[in-house]
Amino acid sequence: MTNSCRTTSTPWLVRIHTNVHRYTIISQRLRGMAFILLAAALMSPLAGCVDLTGLPADPLAAHGALRTGKSYRYPGNVYCMRGFLGIFSTGMDTFARTLNRRHIISAAALADEARMQFEHRLLAAENRHLIHGPLILVGHSYGADDQIRVARYLGQHGYKVMLLLLLDPVTPPRIPVNVRQCFVIYKSHPLTDWMPFLRGVPVKAVNPRITHITNLNVRTMPVPFHQAGIDHINISANPGVQTLMLSVVLRALHQWELRHNYPVKATTLWRNPRFP
Numbered sequence: 001m002t003n004s005c006r007t008t009s010t011p012w013l014v015r016i017h018t019n020v021h022r023y024t025i026i027s028q029r030l031r032g033m034a035f036i037l038l039a040a041a042l043m044s045p046l047a048g049c050v051d052l053t054g055l056p057a058d059p060l061a062a063h064g065a066l067r068t069g070k071s072y073r074y075p076g077n078v079y080c081m082r083g084f085l086g087i088f089s090t091g092m093d094t095f096a097r098t099l100n101r102r103h104i105i106s107a108a109a110l111a112d113e114a115r116m117q118f119e120h121r122l123l124a125a126e127n128r129h130l131i132h133g134p135l136i137l138v139g140h141s142y143g144a145d146d147q148i149r150v151a152r153y154l155g156q157h158g159y160k161v162m163l164l165l166l167l168d169p170v171t172p173p174r175i176p177v178n179v180r181q182c183f184v185i186y187k188s189h190p191l192t193d194w195m196p197f198l199r200g201v202p203v204k205a206v207n208p209r210i211t212h213i214t215n216l217n218v219r220t221m222p223v224p225f226h227q228a229g230i231d232h233i234n235i236s237a238n239p240g241v242q243t244l245m246l247s248v249v250l251r252a253l254h255q256w257e258l259r260h261n262y263p264v265k266a267t268t269l270w271r272n273p274r275f276p
Contacts, residue, residue: 071103074253075133076162078107079118081150083141083236086111091167091236092140095245105136105253112143119150126159134162134256136249140236144169144184148203152176163252165245167236168200175205175213183248184215185241187230198232216244 080096082089092109099107110118125131135154139147144166151161155178164175164182175182186200193199202215218227218241225240235241 072105073103074105074257076105076135076253076256077131077133078105078136078138078249079122079147080107080109081112081115081118081137081139081143081147082109083112083139083143088233089140089143089236091238091242092138092143094237095138095242098242098246099249104250105133112139112141112146115146115150119153122150123154123157123159126154126157134253135160136163136165136252137161138165138167138245139169140167141232142170145172148173148175151179154178162256163249165248166203167241167245168232169203170199170201171196172201172203175203175211177205177207177210179205179211181212181252182214184213185235185244186215186217187219187227187232187235188217189219189231200232200235 078096078099080092082092096107096109099105122131137147137151139145147164147166148169151164152173154161155176159178161179162181164179166172166182166184166186168186169184182203182205184203186202188201189199193201202217203213205211205213216223218230218235223240223244225238225243227240230238230241
């Protein structure tokens with residue numbers, strides 16, 4: 001009798017424990033989103049916009065034109081777009097600083113809220129032939145979603161984007177045909193990914209035969225770094241993710257160099273052995 005009672009009661013206890021765990025995770029993420037929305041409501045009148053980093057919202061407006069420096073190993077430009085509020089996308093600024101500090105390619109970070117001004121100025125720079133070399137657009141969260149829209153806007157005017165590098169896109173449109181390559185780094189959360197915020201999801205291309213897409217889910221695919229503590233808030237700042245981003249950009253630049261016979265020092269041909 002004792003064994004029988006244990007057998008019939010255990011599934012109920014397991015289901016109760018599973019449901020409590022699931023609801024706890026969902027409630028934590030809902031509380032986190034509520035905090036973000038409250039912070040935006042309280043801080044945006046003081047900040048003048050929703051980006052709270054205090055950094056220039058639009059690098060093209062701040063510098064007056066695209067930055068071009070002969071000291072960079074590759075021509076072209078990289079623009080890293082922060083997500084909602086900006087303060088949860090510090091990895092975008094870190095990545096831009098890394099590219100500049102190593103003199104790989106000119107890079108700058110910008111606020112998601114500056115997207116429309118940015119794409120208009122970027123188009124104007126293209127029309128004036130101020131962009132020389134590849135264009136790489138990087139984004140995190142809603143900034144990733146909006147970099148797709150920037151690429152689509154440029155495509156409507158006949159311009160191409162060599163690489164879209166996206167971290168945890170939330171509600172991404174399809175990748176337009178003027179994008180040569182799109183690499184997505186995200187972490188799925190099966191219990192809460194049905195909510196259209198604080199999540200990362202894969203992307204699809206308008207035409208997969210034209211745009212090469214790589215969707216890398218760090219939760220399910222082998223990566224050369226620990227992913228247990230990665231979430232939507234800190235994924236862009238994770239050192240392992242930063243290294244992977246650099247590997248992706250360097251590989252894309254190397255491919256561009258081979259296509260255009262551009263002379264580059266051999267020291268730039270660094271690659272991650274796990275992602276050749």
